Each structure stands twice: as C-alpha cells, then as structure tokens.
Amino acid sequence: MAKVLTSKEENYAQWYNDLVIKADLAENSAVRGCMVIKPYGYAIWEKVQSVLDGMFKATGHSNAYFPLFIPKSFFSREANHVEGFAKECAVVTHYRLKNSPDGKGIIVDEDAKLEEELIVRPTSETIIWNTYKNWIQSYRDLPILLNQWANVVRWEMRTRLFLRTAEFLWQEGHTAHATKEEAIEETIRMINVYSDFAEKWMALPVEKGTKSPSERFAGAIESYAIEALMQDGKALQAGTSHFLGQNFAKAFDVMFASKEGKLDYVWATSWGVSTRLMGALIMAHSDDNGLVLPPKLAPLQVVIVPIYKKPYELEKISEKAAIIKGELEEKGVSVKYDDRDTHKPGWKFADYELKGVPVRLALGPRDLEKNTVELARRDTLEKETYPAGRIAEVVTKLLDEIQENIYRKALKFKEENTFHADTYEEFREIINNRGGFVMAHWDGTAETEERIKNDTKATIRCIPVNAKKENGKCIVSGKPSSRRVIFARAY
C-alpha cells in the first residue's frame, strides 16, 4: 500500500501534521496561525458540540452570546487576568480603511481611530461580568448558568493545527452563584462533565485534578483540569473548570442582596473545552494508516463499498447495499454507500481507513453468490465475512465493542506510561527517556516547580483529586509531602 503518512515511529509530530491534512480535517489558511477546518473535521467538531451541548443543558445551563470585542478598560479590571492574557491579545484600533494616496491599494484611515481600543476576546469573563452586573441585584436572580459557543483569539507565536491556533473555537461556561459552596460545586460538576465526555464519548481516559498555583487560570482561585496522555508520552490538557471566587464580581462590582438583606459579592465559575479536543482525539487513537475514531463521534460509522466488474453486478450489489443500509439506519447507525465509479475499491479502502471510519463493509460478486458481506473494523484492521442477514446486528454490536476497545487500549497505554519516581535522578531518567505521567512528591512550592521545569521541561499537570494520601519527601527539596502530583511534558 502506498504510504501517505509519515510513521509515528519516524516522526510523531510530522505524523500528526500529515494525518490532519490527509484525513481532510483541517489545513493552514492564508492567515498566519489560523486554520481552515474542513467539512470532515468540522463534522467531528459538530458531534462533539452537540453531545456537550446536551450535557450542559442536562445540567441546567442555557446558551447565550456575548460580543467578540471587549473594551480595553474592561480587561485591566482584574489584575491577574490582564497579566495572564495581555501578551497575546489582538487589538482593534481603527474602524475604517481608505484608498492609499499613491493609488496602490488600501490603507488604514488614521482619522478613524477608536476612542477606546477593542480587544478581540481571548476569553469572555470581563465582558460577561460587566453584563452580569446589570442582571443581578438579589439572590432571586441567582444562579445564572450560561454557556456560549464562540471563537476566541490568542496571538500565539507557534501554532499547530487544532493543538494551538491563533483563533480557535470553544465553549465557555460562565456561572454566577450566591454562595461559595454552590460555585465550588458547579466547578466540580463541570469538570466531571468533561471527564465523562472524554471517557465515554472520546474513549479518552483522563486524569482529573487541580492545577498548581502557577498553572492556574489567570484570575481563578482554583483550576480543575482533565489531562490526557498522548501516544508520544506527552500530556494534553483537554478541559478546564475554574472556581473564580469573588474576583470578577469585585472587579466589576457585582453584588447581590441575600435573603437576610445583606449585600455580598457574587461567586463565579468558568469552564471550557476547545477545538483542541480534536487534537486529543486524533492523537489518542490513530495509527500509521490514519485516523481511528470512536464510533460515538465518527461522522460516518459505516461505509459500504461495492466491488464489481459489470454494470449488472453493480445493480445487484446496490440493491443489496440499500437493504443493509436501511437496516443499519433503522438501528441509528450512520451509513454511506459509496458507489462512486471514479475510484477503485482499493483506493476507497485506504481512504476510509485514513479517515477513521469505524466499520467498512464490502460487497462483491462472491458475496452475492454466497449471500455474505465482508466486514473490516478500523481499530484492529481485522476482516471477517458474515451472512448478509446478520450484518445489521453484528455491526451494531461491533460499534460498541470498538468504542470500548479503543478506550481500553488508551487506558492500558496510560497505565503503562504512568510511573512513580522517588528521587530526582529517577524522575529525570523517566522524563527524558520514556515520557508519560510521572507521579512524584512535591513540596508545594513554586520554586521547586520552576526548577523542575527548567531542568526537564516537565510541568505539574495536575494534583489528582482522587490521589491517595501518602507521606513522602519532595524529590527535589526533600521536604515532606502528603501526596504525589502528576508531572509530564505537555502540549
């Protein structure tokens, strides 16, 4: 078979780039750092969106939409927040163009300078809290549980399709609560929604935990994250949920009157996942033949490819294919019958493998004769022949099995690449030679974290929520520590 992808072994980063392009997911655009998400890639994102959106609704949230532009002054209200984002903001300074005097093209009209510059949102806390101020007077107005699906811009120096782009798509939830407890509960509820989604839909096992202070969201009191392990041993933050305390309420003066008639600042959370999830999905399961998609998120779950020489064969095959397609669709399976005569079966086989379609059925003259169907599963690349009458039943079961199988595979990988280190030498050895998650004791100081980062490029991915208490000594300082945290090199 002609090789279209660089192998993972040979060059993992190149394999990823090739895969995104060749599987027709996305491509670089004329605008530096910004990508074009192509129809097939966008179809996957739409599935992700629709499932998550359902989960948000089920937990009581509604969607709304806030502006793309944020007045610069809003940004400077919350000190940590500005500091966190200032270096990567796109700024709108003018609102008009004019013909250039030399007649060559078009220039910015200096007379059309904005009174106050607008920031293209890197995240929307400020504009939203400025709005919430007008919506909240009393405890009766709380909680506010909103989400928005939007694009945001962070002016990144180095970008990679899906993993880090200057503009990306995401959802950001922003909630307002009367009590601290309720806000914390919400923060945890949403990180659980994310980890459920990752595990049950993306077949992606994750580590759930809190961020160290230095990795925390700018403006948050506590940040929760789910961290996934990619096949090259690097960690990828797949979702975050933040307890913002009263920081934004104070910055935007959002107070409410309690039942007792006392005024207090409102408690806040925010949480988000982005098109970066696409990167996680791609890297978690795929192989040298292309994408491997979990059936639950695959835009197309089954493809039927006819194999024929004569037109009358195609006719008969098409009849049969239509029956099978109907049976599958009745069971809620998405199916495409690819009878294009512009491509040969072998080409189609390779192409659907590249695109990660979970199940492929082939129907040829031999199958007509024996009333059978050849079935190939993408995750294991195994082929088997089944009686045509049973195929719908076999496929529906198989889709579940594939979903489970790729999860188990990813879980096994994560477990086999999670190590314990008790000395710094050991730690460095693992980080440098094997990668993966490294569980180690940490004294809780930013200095130690910084030193480890400088020495090894590994950072604290999270402090696992369900880590068992275990007394030990910090691998760097030797100071006492009560539990291990997860270190890794990260995307």
Next chain:
RNA sequence: CGGGGUGUGGCGCAGCCCGGUUAGCGCGCGUCGUUCGGGACGACGAGGCCGCAGGUUCAAAUCCUGCCACCCCGACCA
C-alpha cells in the same frame, strides 16, 4: 524576538555552486481504452510572470542587493 532553512504548474521536488536550446521529474488533473476482492495500467493531453522589486550581463530560475512570505528549533500559552 533570537538561531536555522525554504520559496520553481494544484501538491511534492530536481535544476542554482559552475549563467547559455523549448525549465524538468513524480503525484494529481482531462480524454479514450483495458481494469476493478487492498491506493490499477497504457496512449494522448492541459497546466509555469521560477516569491516580489531592483541591479550585473549579449544572455538570469541560476550571480548581487533589498524586501516579502512560509516552515523548523528556542523563550510564552488551552
């Protein structure tokens, strides 16, 4: 912003050192035919301001100068 590299049909490249016919190869594309159970084959064909602007020269894809764009590696980040 530092360090390195690359710009040549849609894509991937060769040619450049050492200037000289009509700029070449693979993939892809079009037409026709044979094929079709793992990326088919043959014949014919279409497609190029050789990144941009200057310069040197009888002559520039090739040499010189300037500019622009993109990629890779570092510091920042989801």
